[in-house]
Amino acid sequence: MMNLRTMVVGLTDDLVAKAFMRLWEHEEGTLKVWRASSNFVYRFENKGKKFFLRFSFEGAQSLEQVEAELDFIKYLASSHYPTIVPIHSSEGKLVERVTTSEGGYIGVVFSDAEGESLDCEQMNDSQMEAWGKSLGCLHAWSQVYEPAKELKRKDWRDGLDHIAAALERHSHEKEALIELDNLRIWLYSLKQTKHDYGLIHYDFQQDNIFWQASKSQFHVIDFDDAMYHWYAMDIVAALADVLDHTERDSSNQVECFLRGYTAICPLDKQMIEHFPKFLRFSKLYSFSRILTALEDSDLSNTPPWYAGLKLKLMKMTDEMRLGFSNPW
Template identity: 45%
Template sequence: MMDLGNMVRGVASDALAQSLLQFWEYDEGTLELWRASSNFVYAFECNQVHYFLRLSFDQDNSIEQIKAELAFMQYLQSNGFPTVTPIQSNNKKLIETLKTPDGTYIAVVFSAANGINLDEDTITEKQMEAWGKSLASLHCLSKKYEPVSDRRKSWLDTIQFMESVFKKHPGEELALQELSELTTWLQSLSTAKDVFGLIHYDFQLDNLFFEEDKDPYFSVIDFDDAMYHWYALDLVTALDDFIVDDNPQSKLLVHSFLKGYRIVMDLENDVVAQFPQFQRYANLYKYARLLKSLDYGEINDTPPWFNDLKVKLVHVADKLRNTVNRTK
């Protein structure tokens, strides 16, 4: 989630997007905002074919990290893993930038994914199995991946990020204590290639597009949170909505997901036993990112949707803070 001040300024006008879109071919009048979260994503058309323009602020994402993201996506695609394609600009570049008084904005264009997003309330056991198999296929390729130049951030970078956020906010002693305990635990884990590598970190249903008549069934988008971490964390964050639902149906769906994962990748029972610890890490990281997002300074004119979003984010942050408190 980006700084709410940046979100307000970005949603207020598509002028930046229009300026950066000039680097690519496009059909006039087709640009529209599709998603605003950790970055801005706009849908547009070129010769009536759908594409997506993603804008990042250089304070949130560096060009080196984006280069590393795109290189990993291209590696996956070249090895048969279905993901969207980065599109070259008119300058034969995958990345274009625009300097403004507020900083530099970074643009990338992707092809559109085919298929539909599945719903967690209606997903079937068979689809869960295919989902797990898809994630395992990504991890299997990640085990063999060696970046040529730029590397994605690692779990150590996220630890430093969380520490800097919590130290800026008085009263977050419990969060810092939780961070210290989790850091010690993570340092004790093996980083062998069978359990540790470049993960997606947001392998949830809104980033997967399902086609029933295709194999593999899923095409994957949104690799901008990818990092070097333990594969188990990818499973925990993917299954977040199902793990927190402690009912027989959710447990059955989780079982189907893990069954599909094990078709491709080994998954030992002792790793599954570590899921609650990885969930603690995921909750703490999400909490730190929300705190940073809510630390937006002064905004003069707020749009009608701002207060509702702020209340929602504060509510989620409070729930996560309570989760941290309960682990003490």
């Protein structure tokens, strides 16, 4: 989640998006906001085809990390994994930069995702299994992926550092600090092998996977959060809403997902037992990102969506705090 002030500035009159559009071929009048969360995403068309422009404030994402992300995506696409591909600009670049009075932005353009978005409640058993299989295939390719040293994504230690930096600015969050200490001790105790650790997607949820009914598979987008972590973390992050749903029995959905996953990649029993702790990492990491998003967010003359989004994020942090006191 980006800082709310950054979100307001970046969306104002679509000026930043329009600046990027000068660098890629497009049809006039087709540029529209698609979503804004950890970055800005716009849809546009060119020669009858749909594309996505994604950009972020330069202070929030480095050029090196974007290039590392694109390297992994190109590797997956070349391996025939169903994913989007980056599109060259008019100057032949995959990554472009624009500068405004507020600072610099880094942007990329991707091909359109094929298929339709499904909610968990819409998925039948075979689709849940295909979802797990899709993640298993991604991990299978990740196990043999060897990027150049300068194209390596961040890892879970950087995630812990991000959490620590956010909590240092919010030192009153005592239970979150204790949660961080417990997570750090636990994560450093885990073994890393090529079968259970590697580059993961980290956001393999419904808004980033698109069901292709004709092929009975999912088309995958948005590797912006990719990091080196245990593969079990990716499973938990994908199933976070399912695992955390206390109002209904989700055991069958989890079973179907894992059946698809383990048809491609083995999953150690101990890693399954660690699911609740990986979920705690996910929640604390999200908590730290939301705290960062809310910093310096007392703005005037805000757009209509601003107050509702800010309130929603504040309620999310309140709910997350309740979990930090749960026993380990």
